[in-house]
Amino acid sequence: MPKAVFTLHFTDNMFSMKYTLKQIAKIINATLVGEGDAQIDWLLTDSRAVSFPEESLFVALKTPRNNGHKYIPELYAANVQSFLVSEQPCELKGATFLVVDDTLKALQTLVAYHRKQFTCPVVGITGSNGKTIVKEWLYQLLHTDYNITRSPRSYNSQIGVPMSVWEMNAQTELGIFEAGISLPGEMEKLTPVVAPTIGIFTHLGDAHQENFTSLKEKCNEKLKLFVASDVLIYEKDNKLVDISVAQSGISAKLFTWGKSHDADVQIQNVSKQNGTAAVTYIYKGQKGEFSIPFTDEASLENSMQCLALLLFLGKEPKTIAERMLHLEPVAMRLEVKEGLRDCVIINDSYNSDLTSLSIALDFHISQATGKGMKRTVILSDILQSGQKSVELYKSVSELLKNKAIDKLIAIGTELSANENLFQLNEQYFFPATENFLQSALIDELTNEAVLLKGSRQFKFETISEKLEAIAHQTILEVDLNALIHNVNYFRSHLKPETKMVSMVKAYAYGSGDIEVARTLQHHNCDYLAVAVADEGADLRNHGIHIPIIVMNPEIGSFGKIFEYKLEPEIYSFRMLEEFQKDAEKQGLTNYPVHIKLDTGMHRLGFDAEDVDELIAKLKAQKTLLVRSVFSHLVGSDEAQFDNFTEEQVKRFTACTAKFEKAFKHKILKHILNSAGIERFSQYQFDMVRLGIGHYGMSVVDNAKLEEVCTLKTTILQIRKVPATETVGYSRKGKLKRDSIIGAIPIGYADGYDRHLGNGVGKVLVNGQIAPVVGNVCMDVCMIDLTDVQAKEGDEVILFGKDLSINEIAKSLQTIPYEVLTGISRRVKRIYFKE
Numbered sequence: 001m002p003k004a005v006f007t008l009h010f011t012d013n014m015f016s017m018k019y020t021l022k023q024i025a026k027i028i029n030a031t032l033v034g035e036g037d038a039q040i041d042w043l044l045t046d047s048r049a050v051s052f053p054e055e056s057l058f059v060a061l062k063t064p065r066n067n068g069h070k071y072i073p074e075l076y077a078a079n080v081q082s083f084l085v086s087e088q089p090c091e092l093k094g095a096t097f098l099v100v101d102d103t104l105k106a107l108q109t110l111v112a113y114h115r116k117q118f119t120c121p122v123v124g125i126t127g128s129n130g131k132t133i134v135k136e137w138l139y140q141l142l143h144t145d146y147n148i149t150r151s152p153r154s155y156n157s158q159i160g161v162p163m164s165v166w167e168m169n170a171q172t173e174l175g176i177f178e179a180g181i182s183l184p185g186e187m188e189k190l191t192p193v194v195a196p197t198i199g200i201f202t203h204l205g206d207a208h209q210e211n212f213t214s215l216k217e218k219c220n221e222k223l224k225l226f227v228a229s230d231v232l233i234y235e236k237d238n239k240l241v242d243i244s245v246a247q248s249g250i251s252a253k254l255f256t257w258g259k260s261h262d263a264d265v266q267i268q269n270v271s272k273q274n275g276t277a278a279v280t281y282i283y284k285g286q287k288g289e290f291s292i293p294f295t296d297e298a299s300l301e302n303s304m305q306c307l308a309l310l311l312f313l314g315k316e317p318k319t320i321a322e323r324m325l326h327l328e329p330v331a332m333r334l335e336v337k338e339g340l341r342d343c344v345i346i347n348d349s350y351n352s353d354l355t356s357l358s359i360a361l362d363f364h365i366s367q368a369t370g371k372g373m374k375r376t377v378i379l380s381d382i383l384q385s386g387q388k389s390v391e392l393y394k395s396v397s398e399l400l401k402n403k404a405i406d407k408l409i410a411i412g413t414e415l416s417a418n419e420n421l422f423q424l425n426e427q428y429f430f431p432a433t434e435n436f437l438q439s440a441l442i443d444e445l446t447n448e449a450v451l452l453k454g455s456r457q458f459k460f461e462t463i464s465e466k467l468e469a470i471a472h473q474t475i476l477e478v479d480l481n482a483l484i485h486n487v488n489y490f491r492s493h494l495k496p497e498t499k500m501v502s503m504v505k506a507y508a509y510g511s512g513d514i515e516v517a518r519t520l521q522h523h524n525c526d527y528l529a530v531a532v533a534d535e536g537a538d539l540r541n542h543g544i545h546i547p548i549i550v551m552n553p554e555i556g557s558f559g560k561i562f563e564y565k566l567e568p569e570i571y572s573f574r575m576l577e578e579f580q581k582d583a584e585k586q587g588l589t590n591y592p593v594h595i596k597l598d599t600g601m602h603r604l605g606f607d608a609e610d611v612d613e614l615i616a617k618l619k620a621q622k623t624l625l626v627r628s629v630f631s632h633l634v635g636s637d638e639a640q641f642d643n644f645t646e647e648q649v650k651r652f653t654a655c656t657a658k659f660e661k662a663f664k665h666k667i668l669k670h671i672l673n674s675a676g677i678e679r680f681s682q683y684q685f686d687m688v689r690l691g692i693g694h695y696g697m698s699v700v701d702n703a704k705l706e707e708v709c710t711l712k713t714t715i716l717q718i719r720k721v722p723a724t725e726t727v728g729y730s731r732k733g734k735l736k737r738d739s740i741i742g743a744i745p746i747g748y749a750d751g752y753d754r755h756l757g758n759g760v761g762k763v764l765v766n767g768q769i770a771p772v773v774g775n776v777c778m779d780v781c782m783i784d785l786t787d788v789q790a791k792e793g794d795e796v797i798l799f800g801k802d803l804s805i806n807e808i809a810k811s812l813q814t815i816p817y818e819v820l821t822g823i824s825r826r827v828k829r830i831y832f833k834e
Contacts, residue, residue: 019114021082024057025098027113028106033089034096038082043107043166045159047071048522049362051399053079057098059107060085061159064496065488066524068103104158105189111162112192118168122175123309124196124229126187126222128205131156131178133302136330138176141306141323142313143383146174152356156180161190167355171387179225183211187224198312199226199252200305201234203298204241210704219244231255233308235301236263257281257308265308270300275791281307288317290324296767303327328456334363336515336831338469341446344373347464349454353382354395360453361403363833366522368449369543374406376445378436378463380454381412393418400424407448411436411458433458442466474713474746476823477800478511480519480833482706483694487523489704490674490693493681499668501549503691504539505531510751510820511695511709512829514542519833521546529689533557536566549594552604558582562591567627571596571604576617576624583623592627595659599631599651599671600644611655615662628668628687629656637675637699645676649683656685675699697806697816709820710800711752711827715742715765715792718785727782728774732758735773740785742770744796747779751823752798753812757781760811764797765790 018039025032041055047068050056058075060068060083069087081095084106089097100106115122123138125131132154139150149172151164156178164177179190204219212218219240226232229252234241236258245254257265268287269280272295279300280289292303303324310320339345344367348360361377368375377400382392393415400408400422407426410416416429430436433454442463450467454460491500502525503509508516517528517539529549530536536548537560550561553568555578561568562583570576570593583591595614598605606614618626631652635641649671656669669685674693676683678700696705721741727733744763748754753761754776761772763783770783770790783796799805799819809816 018055021057021096021098024084024110028084028098028100028109030084030098030100030106032096033099034094036081036094036096038096040082043111043163044075044080045107045163046362047075048366049358050075050078050080051358051361051402053402054081056080057082057084059103060087061103061107062086065491107159108162108189108193111165112195114168115165115193115195118172118175120173120175121197122177122195123198123200124194124225125176125178125200125202126180126225127200127202128218130202130298130302130305131180133299133330134200134202134305135176135178137302137306137327138309140327141310141320142174147171148174148176150176151178152359154178154180158186158189162193165193181221184217184221187221191225191227194225195228196225197230198309199229199232200309201226201232201241201245202305203301204238210701215240216244220248223248223250226250226252231312233257233305233312235304236260255308255312257304265304265311267304272789279304279307283311283317286317288320290317290321292324292327294327294329334360334831334833336367336833337464338828339445339450339467340469343445343447343467343469344368344449345464345467346449346451347460348452349456349460354392354399357382357396357453358399360451361399361405364449364451365403366518372543373447373449375404376407376409376448376450377405378409378411378450378452378454378460379415380410380433380458380460381414383455383457389414389418390421393421397421397423409436409441411454433460433462437462437466472745472826472828474711474750475828475830476511477710477712478515478829478831479706479708479710480515480831482696482708483516483519484523486694486696486705486708487520487525487690490677490688490690493677494684494688498684499526499687501527501529501670501687501689502694503529503689505529505535505551506821507825509692509695509817510823512831513539514544515829515831516694517544518542526687530566533560533564533566536561537564540564540566547592553579555579562586562588567592567594569594569596569604570624571606573606573610573614573617576614580621580623589622590625591623593624594627595629597629597631597652597655599648599655600634601632603632605631608651608655611658615658619662625665626659626663626667628670629659630670630687630689633671633673633676633680636673636679645680649680692817695805695816695820707801707804709805711746711798711823712800713744713746713796713798715785715790715794715796716745716780717743718790718792719743726774728757729777730775733774733782737786739773740788741773742783742785742790742792742796743780744783745780746798746827747777747781749778749824750827752776752781753819753822755812756808761808762803762811764800764803765794767802770796 018041020037020039022037040057042052044056044058045061058080069085072083076092076095084098084103086100086103125135135150139148149168155164161179168175177194179194181187223244232252233255236242236256237260256263259267266282268282271278276291276293277295277300278291335347337345346364408424410429411433413431416431419429428441452460452464502520504513504517507513521544527547527549529551531552533550536550548566550566550568558579596605598607633645633648636645652671659667668687670687672684672688674691677688695708698705719741721739723735723737727741746752757772757774757776759771762769765788768788770785770788773782773784797803799808805816805819809819
């Protein structure tokens with residue numbers, strides 16, 4: 001490829017990469033209200049993520065569930081003074097407003113203009129799967145050759161794409177951005193923002209298929225990203241993509257790979273051995289080969305996309321082979337672990353640049369604030385930034401100061417050389433990771449939220465391992481992004497004004513109530529609900545401040561309810577009288593309570609004939625205030641009970657009408673649970689209660705939800721067992737052939753049900769099914785690996801994305817609730833967030 005393509009040409013004003021407000025107003029055709037003309041370097045769409053307020057423009061976006069305009073006063077209080085809005089500006093002294101009809105469209109227009117200022121190559125990546133992996137592997141393969149600007153994490157949405165492209169600056173020599181869509185018409189809005197000169201179309205699959213009539217329609221929509229590209233890379237063997245490209249009218253040069261003889265890069269052979277895959281290919285009549293330290297099909301496909309780009313860029317096959325062999329897994333999520341001495345460890349070695357540091361710090365702050373912990377950052381040198389060292393670390397210093405970081409542990413020669421730029425109360429500098437590990441400081445970290453933010457070569461995993469509290473190899477991974485995706489799916493069934501109660505009882509269904517509650521609070525959940533007061537008190541002690549309902553309060557817990565400002569369910573006259581009496585002793589008035597009606601469950605609640613007397617008692621006092629009236633559906637998840645569900649709603653409506661007539665204040669009404677939200681959304685009233693739906697369980701269409709929890713472990717030992725022998729206690733594990741048996745460190749003490757033994761249960765090892773052999777022991781169980789390629793130390797999935805918890809529940813003839821809540825607390829919970 002001609003070297004000239006990589007030459008940058010900037011207009012004079014672009015070397016600072018900053019725009020004045022007046023320039024931005026002209027670009028997006030906005031009305032300027034205010035006298036300010038600040039230079040803008042940072043775009044801000046999340047009010048909680050302020051880093052450089054004076055240089056930030058807040059874009060007040062509107063969504064079906066939220067309105068960014070309501071956060072303007074608090075941002076103004078945080079020294080942000082520049083705002084892009086679509087509503088009438090409020091009067092704030094010194095603030096400047098850019099007024100447009102559509103703030104999202106204006107954001108995309110601004111960044112599309114910004115993109116036009118660059119003549120360097122830009123790689124645009126789309127597809128159903130593999131976008132983020134390909135992007136990150138290209139960075140690993142090319143970062144020594146070019147100064148690369150790329151999407152942080154998987155920022156590929158209508159908002160994420162412009163926020164990513166905005167990061168292009170005067171040092172950028174190559175851009176790599178991913179673009180995702182979920183609706184027809186979306187890609188056309190992103191195309192001018194990315195404007196890729198080189199396109200890569202990754203694997204086409206069923207992700208986000210629900211809004212498209214066919215895979216063909218989705219394929220055509222994604223291809224719109226490449227209408228003005230110079231070259232398009234894709235797999236020639238995928239006939240749907242190949243035909244769609246031919247029919248699209250795209251004028252780009254096509255550069256394909258695959259087994260087809262017509263492919264530019266012809267894949268000849270793939271072999272797998274000992275965790276490594278070797279690929280042989282032909283390009284321009286010459287044989288080439290490379291190996292990657294992965295054997296799964298997705299990784300192979302992703303590596304071939306990378307191979308094609310590197311060959312197109314003119315990289316030598318020998319160089320490509322050397323680099324491919326050192327590809328590393330992409331940890332696309334922030335990882336939260338329990339640490340020693342009451343610390344929390346937040347591991348983010350995914351990106352190492354100023355933008356990703358800012359994103360990680362925002363999550364770090366939410367963890368530290370919620371738990372009242374010291375904010376500690378362990379940071380390595382930031383490599384390949386393209387900025388001068390002093391300029392870069394001056395920005396890092398300012399960022400840490402603005403985020404109110406208490407302690408900095410800096411590792412690397414560059415950071416050490418710029419120690420004078422940092423002015424935190426506590427700061428320590430080490431030339432290498434080994435020096436820090438050998439110091440006494442690592443054993444002195446106590447009650448601190450510790451963010452690990454390091455480039456890969458600094459091997460911060462060694463720090464994480466030393467700080468972790470639990471060494472048990474059996475873990476429950478909790479994907480917080482999937483949790484919020486599922487919440488938003490259920491919200492899509494509701495009116496914007498309908499409130500939602502998130503059930504976090506029973507340790508948030510086994511997933512860990514503190515982290516789940518903190519995530520839900522961060523995403524503007526209206527209410528949380530727990531079973532008993534102790535659960536609510538624990539949430540309050542960890543910084544949860546939104547309203548919490550106690551669903552099964554006990555008379556002996558009233559003191560704790562008052563102390564922690566919890567809101568009890570009142571389900572009987574005895575409960576009402578006792579709680580009212582205790583509230584009066586406390587001198588309280590208008591204390592919020594929630595009235596439970598029994599419309600058919602016959603578990604807890606007032607009967608319909610009790611309502612008149614109940615209302616009379618409530619009106620005769622001023623100590624308690626009815627905040628909501630609710631009931632519980634018996635069979636909303638089963639069509640056979642639909643008539644009774646309608647009857648329950650009828651009974652509920654009749655009872656709540658009496659409350660509305662008797663009281664002047666607004667009383668919230670709610671009866672729908674997770675299944676009810678999906679199947680009876682017409683009865684959403686004022687509020688709904690979401691429980692198991694958080695975790696990907698649906699009675700309508702599981703494909704629209706994501707698995708939140710993954711239970712996994714590793715293989716401890718593998719042995720050969722002849723057919724004449726048995727496996728496990730009581731010789732229950734009878735073999736029909738000479739077998740290869742693996743032992744894994746999980747048993748009924750971890751919550752892995754004993755009834756899953758003897759072939760009832762199954763696990764996933766390297767994508768292949770392995771049945772459980774013999775009885776499940778307390779701490780260990782055995783699996784049949786005879787037909788599975790596996791070695792000691794390999795990962796084992798007990799349930800997760802590819803082995804649904806629903807399947808486990810069906811095997812046990814129970815419900816997913818029981819499986820999830822049964823996972824023992826000795827199983828370490830690890831939380832991920834993109």
